[in-house]
Amino acid sequence: xxxxxxxxxxxxxxxxxxxxxxxxxxxxxxxxxxxxxxxxxxxxxxxxxxxxxxxxxxxxxxxxxxxxxxxxxxxxxxxxxxxxxxxxxxxxxxxxxxxxxxxxxxxxxxxxxxxxxxxxxxxxxxxxxxxxxxxxxxxxxxxxxxx
Amino acid sequence: xxxxxxxxxxxxxxxxxxxxxxxxxxxxxxxxxxxxxxxxxxxxxxxxxxxxxxxxxxxxxxxxxxxxxxxxxxxxxxxxxxxxxxxxxxxxxxxxxxxxxxxxxxxxxxxxxxxxxxxxxxxxxxxxxxxxxxxxxxxxxxxxxxxxxxxxxxxxxxxxxxxx
Numbered sequence: 577x578x579x580x581x582x583x584x585x586x587x588x589x590x591x592x593x594x595x596x597x598x599x600x601x602x603x604x605x606x607x608x609x610x611x612x613x614x615x616x617x618x619x620x621x622x623x624x625x626x627x628x629x630x631x632x633x634x635x636x637x638x639x640x641x642x643x644x645x646x647x648x649x650x651x652x653x654x655x656x657x658x659x660x661x662x663x664x665x666x667x668x669x670x671x672x673x674x675x676x677x678x679x680x681x682x683x684x685x686x687x688x689x690x691x692x693x694x695x696x697x698x699x700x701x702x703x704x705x706x707x708x709x710x711x712x713x714x715x716x717x718x719x720x721x722x723x
Numbered sequence: 724x725x726x727x728x729x730x731x732x733x734x735x736x737x738x739x740x741x742x743x744x745x746x747x748x749x750x751x752x753x754x755x756x757x758x759x760x761x762x763x764x765x766x767x768x769x770x771x772x773x774x775x776x777x778x779x780x781x782x783x784x785x786x787x788x789x790x791x792x793x794x795x796x797x798x799x800x801x802x803x804x805x806x807x808x809x810x811x812x813x814x815x816x817x818x819x820x821x822x823x824x825x826x827x828x829x830x831x832x833x834x835x836x837x838x839x840x841x842x843x844x845x846x847x848x849x850x851x852x853x854x855x856x857x858x859x860x861x862x863x864x865x866x867x868x869x870x871x872x873x874x875x876x877x878x879x880x881x882x883x884x885x886x887x
Contacts, residue, residue: 582802582811632810632885646841649795686843694802694814698843 580635585697586667587629588689594625594671603627603669610699613706620676626687626699627671633691634664640690641672646700647683679703795819795842799828803846806854810885817849833877857882 592607605627612621626641637659643652661668679685682705688698800814817828819842826845829836835856837849860867860875867875 582814584810585803585805646843649841688843691802692800694800695846696803697805698846 580637580661580691581632581664582694583630583633583637583668583691583696585628585689586631587627588687588697588699589627590687590699590701591625591627592623593673594627596671603671609701611702611704613704614679614682615706615708617679617681617703617705619679619703621679622675623673624677625671625673628669628689628697630661630668630670632664633661633668636660637691639670640688640692642688642690643677644686644688645680645683646686647681652678652680652685795826799842799846801828801846801849804850804854804882806857808885809854809857809882811881812883813881815853815881817846819845833874853878853882 589605589608591605591609593605595604595606596602597604605625639657639659641655641657643654644650645652655672655674657670657672659670682703685701685703686698687701689696797819799817799819801817802811802814804811815830816832817830820827820829822838825838825840826842827836827838828842828845828849830849830853833853835849835852837845837847837852839845839848856874857878859865860871860878
Protein backbone atom coordinates (compact mmCIF):
# COMPACT_ATOMS: atom_id res chain seq x y z
CA UNK A 577 0.00 0.00 0.00
CA UNK A 578 2.93 2.33 0.67
CA UNK A 579 3.67 2.80 -3.02
CA UNK A 580 0.24 1.99 -4.37
CA UNK A 581 -1.80 4.91 -5.71
CA UNK A 582 -4.79 6.15 -3.75
CA UNK A 583 -7.87 4.71 -5.41
CA UNK A 584 -10.96 6.79 -6.12
CA UNK A 585 -14.37 5.37 -5.32
CA UNK A 586 -16.66 5.55 -8.33
CA UNK A 587 -19.57 3.74 -6.69
CA UNK A 588 -20.32 2.25 -3.29
CA UNK A 589 -23.67 0.60 -2.64
CA UNK A 590 -25.32 -1.50 0.06
CA UNK A 591 -27.58 -4.33 -0.99
CA UNK A 592 -28.82 -7.76 0.07
CA UNK A 593 -26.43 -9.71 -2.10
CA UNK A 594 -23.90 -9.31 -4.88
CA UNK A 595 -23.80 -12.11 -7.39
CA UNK A 596 -20.85 -12.62 -9.71
CA UNK A 597 -21.83 -14.44 -12.85
CA UNK A 598 -19.58 -17.33 -13.66
CA UNK A 599 -17.88 -16.99 -16.98
CA UNK A 600 -18.36 -13.26 -17.51
CA UNK A 601 -17.71 -12.23 -13.88
CA UNK A 602 -20.39 -9.57 -14.27
CA UNK A 603 -21.85 -8.38 -10.97
CA UNK A 604 -25.56 -8.28 -10.17
CA UNK A 605 -26.63 -6.25 -7.15
CA UNK A 606 -29.75 -7.72 -5.58
CA UNK A 607 -31.95 -5.58 -3.35
CA UNK A 608 -30.12 -2.26 -3.18
CA UNK A 609 -31.28 -0.37 -0.07
CA UNK A 610 -30.42 2.45 2.29
CA UNK A 611 -33.16 1.99 4.90
CA UNK A 612 -34.31 -1.22 6.56
CA UNK A 613 -36.94 -2.05 9.17
CA UNK A 614 -36.66 -4.42 12.10
CA UNK A 615 -39.23 -5.43 14.74
CA UNK A 616 -36.63 -5.11 17.48
CA UNK A 617 -33.02 -4.32 18.29
CA UNK A 618 -30.33 -5.47 18.42
CA UNK A 619 -30.84 -7.19 15.14
CA UNK A 620 -28.57 -9.33 13.03
CA UNK A 621 -29.07 -8.76 9.33
CA UNK A 622 -28.88 -12.21 7.79
CA UNK A 623 -27.64 -10.96 4.44
CA UNK A 624 -26.00 -7.67 3.63
CA UNK A 625 -23.48 -6.88 0.95
CA UNK A 626 -21.24 -4.02 -0.06
CA UNK A 627 -20.26 -3.31 -3.64
CA UNK A 628 -17.42 -0.89 -4.37
CA UNK A 629 -16.11 0.20 -7.76
CA UNK A 630 -12.68 1.77 -7.70
CA UNK A 631 -10.58 3.73 -10.17
CA UNK A 632 -6.80 4.24 -10.12
CA UNK A 633 -6.13 1.16 -8.00
CA UNK A 634 -2.97 -0.79 -8.69
CA UNK A 635 -0.84 -2.95 -6.45
CA UNK A 636 -1.36 -4.36 -2.99
CA UNK A 637 -3.92 -2.86 -0.62
CA UNK A 638 -5.29 -3.48 2.81
CA UNK A 639 -8.84 -2.19 2.66
CA UNK A 640 -10.75 -1.52 5.85
CA UNK A 641 -14.52 -1.50 5.95
CA UNK A 642 -15.88 -0.05 9.17
CA UNK A 643 -19.47 -0.17 10.32
CA UNK A 644 -19.93 2.90 12.52
CA UNK A 645 -22.99 3.96 14.53
CA UNK A 646 -23.36 7.66 13.76
CA UNK A 647 -25.19 8.54 16.97
CA UNK A 648 -21.97 8.38 18.94
CA UNK A 649 -19.55 7.40 16.17
CA UNK A 650 -18.84 4.10 17.85
CA UNK A 651 -17.43 1.18 15.96
CA UNK A 652 -19.72 -1.80 15.48
CA UNK A 653 -17.51 -3.94 13.27
CA UNK A 654 -14.39 -3.70 11.20
CA UNK A 655 -13.49 -5.93 8.29
CA UNK A 656 -10.04 -5.98 6.78
CA UNK A 657 -9.50 -7.11 3.23
CA UNK A 658 -6.12 -7.61 1.67
CA UNK A 659 -6.21 -7.44 -2.09
CA UNK A 660 -3.89 -7.12 -5.02
CA UNK A 661 -5.00 -5.24 -8.10
CA UNK A 662 -3.04 -6.33 -11.13
CA UNK A 663 -4.67 -4.33 -13.89
CA UNK A 664 -4.70 -0.55 -13.50
CA UNK A 665 -6.14 0.12 -16.93
CA UNK A 666 -9.63 -0.79 -15.84
CA UNK A 667 -11.92 -0.27 -12.90
CA UNK A 668 -11.63 -2.60 -9.94
CA UNK A 669 -14.62 -4.06 -8.14
CA UNK A 670 -14.75 -5.16 -4.55
CA UNK A 671 -17.71 -7.11 -3.26
CA UNK A 672 -18.36 -8.32 0.25
CA UNK A 673 -21.26 -10.63 1.06
CA UNK A 674 -21.69 -10.71 4.80
CA UNK A 675 -23.93 -12.69 7.11
CA UNK A 676 -25.37 -11.75 10.50
CA UNK A 677 -23.97 -8.26 10.70
CA UNK A 678 -25.14 -6.72 13.99
CA UNK A 679 -27.04 -3.43 14.36
CA UNK A 680 -27.29 -2.68 18.09
CA UNK A 681 -30.13 -0.15 17.92
CA UNK A 682 -32.27 1.89 15.54
CA UNK A 683 -30.58 4.87 13.93
CA UNK A 684 -28.13 5.83 11.26
CA UNK A 685 -25.09 3.76 10.48
CA UNK A 686 -22.27 4.15 8.05
CA UNK A 687 -19.97 1.86 6.16
CA UNK A 688 -16.63 3.65 5.86
CA UNK A 689 -14.01 2.45 3.41
CA UNK A 690 -10.29 2.98 3.97
CA UNK A 691 -7.31 1.98 1.85
CA UNK A 692 -4.72 1.36 4.52
CA UNK A 693 -5.21 4.36 6.79
CA UNK A 694 -6.50 6.61 4.03
CA UNK A 695 -10.20 7.46 4.15
CA UNK A 696 -11.87 6.90 0.77
CA UNK A 697 -15.64 6.91 0.98
CA UNK A 698 -18.73 6.13 3.02
CA UNK A 699 -22.28 4.97 2.51
CA UNK A 700 -25.09 5.46 5.01
CA UNK A 701 -27.71 2.96 6.14
CA UNK A 702 -30.67 3.78 8.35
CA UNK A 703 -32.18 1.19 10.69
CA UNK A 704 -35.81 1.81 11.65
CA UNK A 705 -37.93 0.18 14.33
CA UNK A 706 -41.00 -1.17 12.59
CA UNK A 707 -44.32 -1.33 14.44
CA UNK A 708 -45.49 -4.84 15.18
CA UNK A 709 -48.22 -5.95 12.82
CA UNK A 710 -51.76 -6.40 14.17
CA UNK A 711 -52.16 -9.73 15.93
CA UNK A 712 -49.02 -9.74 17.99
CA UNK A 713 -46.33 -9.82 15.42
CA UNK A 714 -46.42 -13.45 14.45
CA UNK A 715 -44.01 -13.93 11.61
CA UNK A 716 -45.41 -15.40 8.46
CA UNK A 717 -44.84 -19.11 8.16
CA UNK A 718 -45.06 -21.10 5.00
CA UNK A 719 -48.19 -23.27 4.89
CA UNK A 720 -47.70 -26.86 5.89
CA UNK A 721 -48.32 -29.59 3.35
CA UNK A 722 -51.72 -31.25 3.39
CA UNK A 723 -52.30 -34.69 2.02
CA UNK B 724 -20.53 -4.51 21.25
CA UNK B 725 -20.75 -7.35 18.85
CA UNK B 726 -19.15 -8.04 15.60
CA UNK B 727 -19.89 -9.89 12.42
CA UNK B 728 -20.41 -13.54 13.10
CA UNK B 729 -19.97 -15.12 9.75
CA UNK B 730 -17.00 -14.60 7.56
CA UNK B 731 -17.80 -12.45 4.57
CA UNK B 732 -17.43 -13.91 1.16
CA UNK B 733 -15.15 -11.70 -0.83
CA UNK B 734 -14.40 -11.82 -4.47
CA UNK B 735 -11.94 -9.36 -5.73
CA UNK B 736 -12.34 -8.40 -9.29
CA UNK B 737 -8.96 -9.23 -10.59
CA UNK B 738 -10.69 -10.21 -13.78
CA UNK B 739 -13.92 -8.34 -13.51
CA UNK B 740 -12.57 -4.97 -14.47
CA UNK B 741 -10.59 -6.25 -17.36
CA UNK B 742 -13.43 -7.42 -19.53
CA UNK B 743 -11.17 -10.01 -21.07
CA UNK B 744 -12.85 -11.85 -23.84
CA UNK B 745 -10.71 -14.93 -23.31
CA UNK B 746 -13.11 -15.88 -20.53
CA UNK B 747 -15.38 -17.11 -23.23
CA UNK B 748 -12.85 -19.31 -24.96
CA UNK B 749 -13.50 -22.29 -22.76
CA UNK B 750 -17.22 -22.17 -23.12
CA UNK B 751 -18.78 -25.27 -24.42
CA UNK B 752 -20.98 -24.61 -27.39
CA UNK B 753 -23.85 -27.00 -27.46
CA UNK B 754 -25.37 -25.72 -30.65
CA UNK B 755 -24.02 -23.65 -33.49
CA UNK B 756 -24.66 -19.94 -33.17
CA UNK B 757 -25.97 -19.72 -36.67
CA UNK B 758 -29.68 -20.05 -37.05
CA UNK B 759 -29.65 -20.20 -40.84
CA UNK B 760 -29.88 -23.93 -41.14
CA UNK B 761 -32.65 -24.59 -38.71
CA UNK B 762 -34.43 -21.28 -38.91
CA UNK B 763 -34.72 -21.36 -35.12
CA UNK B 764 -33.65 -18.67 -32.69
CA UNK B 765 -29.98 -18.34 -31.81
CA UNK B 766 -29.00 -20.40 -28.78
CA UNK B 767 -26.28 -18.90 -26.63
CA UNK B 768 -23.43 -21.17 -25.56
CA UNK B 769 -23.84 -22.87 -22.22
CA UNK B 770 -21.24 -22.30 -19.54
CA UNK B 771 -19.19 -25.15 -18.23
CA UNK B 772 -20.16 -26.25 -14.78
CA UNK B 773 -16.59 -26.40 -13.53
CA UNK B 774 -15.55 -23.03 -14.84
CA UNK B 775 -15.83 -21.42 -11.41
CA UNK B 776 -14.47 -18.14 -10.16
CA UNK B 777 -10.97 -16.92 -10.78
CA UNK B 778 -8.50 -17.68 -8.02
CA UNK B 779 -9.26 -15.22 -5.19
CA UNK B 780 -6.56 -12.69 -4.50
CA UNK B 781 -7.92 -11.37 -1.22
CA UNK B 782 -7.71 -12.31 2.43
CA UNK B 783 -10.32 -11.22 4.94
CA UNK B 784 -10.27 -10.83 8.69
CA UNK B 785 -12.84 -9.44 11.09
CA UNK B 786 -11.73 -7.43 14.10
CA UNK B 787 -13.61 -7.19 17.35
CA UNK B 788 -14.43 -3.55 18.06
CA UNK B 789 -12.38 -3.67 21.24
CA UNK B 790 -9.26 -4.27 19.18
CA UNK B 791 -10.10 -1.87 16.38
CA UNK B 792 -8.96 1.75 16.41
CA UNK B 793 -11.23 4.64 17.26
CA UNK B 794 -13.51 5.48 14.31
CA UNK B 795 -13.07 9.17 15.11
CA UNK B 796 -9.34 9.49 15.63
CA UNK B 797 -7.44 12.72 16.27
CA UNK B 798 -5.84 12.53 12.84
CA UNK B 799 -7.18 11.27 9.51
CA UNK B 800 -5.47 10.67 6.21
CA UNK B 801 -7.86 11.81 3.52
CA UNK B 802 -8.04 10.43 0.00
CA UNK B 803 -11.71 10.67 -1.00
CA UNK B 804 -11.94 13.85 -3.03
CA UNK B 805 -14.89 12.59 -5.11
CA UNK B 806 -14.04 14.56 -8.22
CA UNK B 807 -13.98 12.77 -11.57
CA UNK B 808 -11.37 15.22 -12.89
CA UNK B 809 -8.99 15.08 -9.93
CA UNK B 810 -6.87 12.43 -8.28
CA UNK B 811 -5.36 12.48 -4.81
CA UNK B 812 -1.72 11.46 -5.26
CA UNK B 813 -0.70 11.85 -1.63
CA UNK B 814 -2.97 11.41 1.39
CA UNK B 815 -3.96 14.76 2.91
CA UNK B 816 -3.22 14.83 6.67
CA UNK B 817 -6.14 16.22 8.66
CA UNK B 818 -6.52 17.09 12.33
CA UNK B 819 -9.87 16.20 13.88
CA UNK B 820 -11.43 18.05 16.79
CA UNK B 821 -14.89 18.76 18.19
CA UNK B 822 -16.03 22.35 18.63
CA UNK B 823 -19.49 23.15 19.96
CA UNK B 824 -20.83 19.69 19.10
CA UNK B 825 -19.59 19.96 15.51
CA UNK B 826 -16.71 17.88 14.20
CA UNK B 827 -14.01 19.97 12.53
CA UNK B 828 -11.32 18.59 10.23
CA UNK B 829 -8.50 20.95 9.35
CA UNK B 830 -5.55 20.87 6.96
CA UNK B 831 -3.01 23.10 8.65
CA UNK B 832 -0.58 23.29 5.74
CA UNK B 833 -3.15 24.76 3.34
CA UNK B 834 -5.30 26.39 6.02
CA UNK B 835 -8.44 24.61 4.83
CA UNK B 836 -11.10 22.99 6.99
CA UNK B 837 -14.49 21.29 6.94
CA UNK B 838 -17.22 20.92 9.55
CA UNK B 839 -20.16 18.59 10.09
CA UNK B 840 -22.27 16.78 12.64
CA UNK B 841 -19.96 13.79 12.44
CA UNK B 842 -16.57 12.92 10.98
CA UNK B 843 -17.90 11.81 7.60
CA UNK B 844 -19.98 14.98 7.17
CA UNK B 845 -16.95 17.07 8.08
CA UNK B 846 -14.86 15.16 5.52
CA UNK B 847 -17.56 15.70 2.88
CA UNK B 848 -17.53 19.42 3.65
CA UNK B 849 -13.74 19.51 3.49
CA UNK B 850 -13.75 17.62 0.21
CA UNK B 851 -16.24 20.09 -1.29
CA UNK B 852 -14.13 23.07 -0.14
CA UNK B 853 -10.89 21.65 -1.55
CA UNK B 854 -12.51 20.76 -4.89
CA UNK B 855 -13.88 24.28 -5.29
CA UNK B 856 -10.57 25.84 -4.26
CA UNK B 857 -8.59 23.69 -6.68
CA UNK B 858 -10.84 24.48 -9.63
CA UNK B 859 -10.91 28.17 -8.73
CA UNK B 860 -7.13 28.40 -8.51
CA UNK B 861 -6.69 26.56 -11.80
CA UNK B 862 -9.33 28.50 -13.72
CA UNK B 863 -7.96 30.39 -16.70
CA UNK B 864 -9.40 33.71 -15.54
CA UNK B 865 -7.90 33.53 -12.04
CA UNK B 866 -4.74 35.43 -11.15
CA UNK B 867 -4.01 34.43 -7.57
CA UNK B 868 -2.03 36.60 -5.20
CA UNK B 869 0.99 35.48 -3.23
CA UNK B 870 -1.01 33.69 -0.52
CA UNK B 871 -3.19 31.82 -2.97
CA UNK B 872 -0.16 30.93 -5.09
CA UNK B 873 1.32 29.26 -2.03
CA UNK B 874 -1.93 27.36 -1.48
CA UNK B 875 -1.96 26.39 -5.16
CA UNK B 876 1.54 24.95 -4.83
CA UNK B 877 0.53 22.99 -1.75
CA UNK B 878 -2.55 21.63 -3.50
CA UNK B 879 -0.35 20.55 -6.40
CA UNK B 880 1.70 18.36 -4.08
CA UNK B 881 -1.40 16.38 -3.09
CA UNK B 882 -3.82 16.62 -6.00
CA UNK B 883 -3.38 16.41 -9.73
CA UNK B 884 -5.70 16.27 -12.73
CA UNK B 885 -6.81 12.81 -13.71
CA UNK B 886 -5.07 11.69 -16.86
CA UNK B 887 -7.27 8.75 -17.82
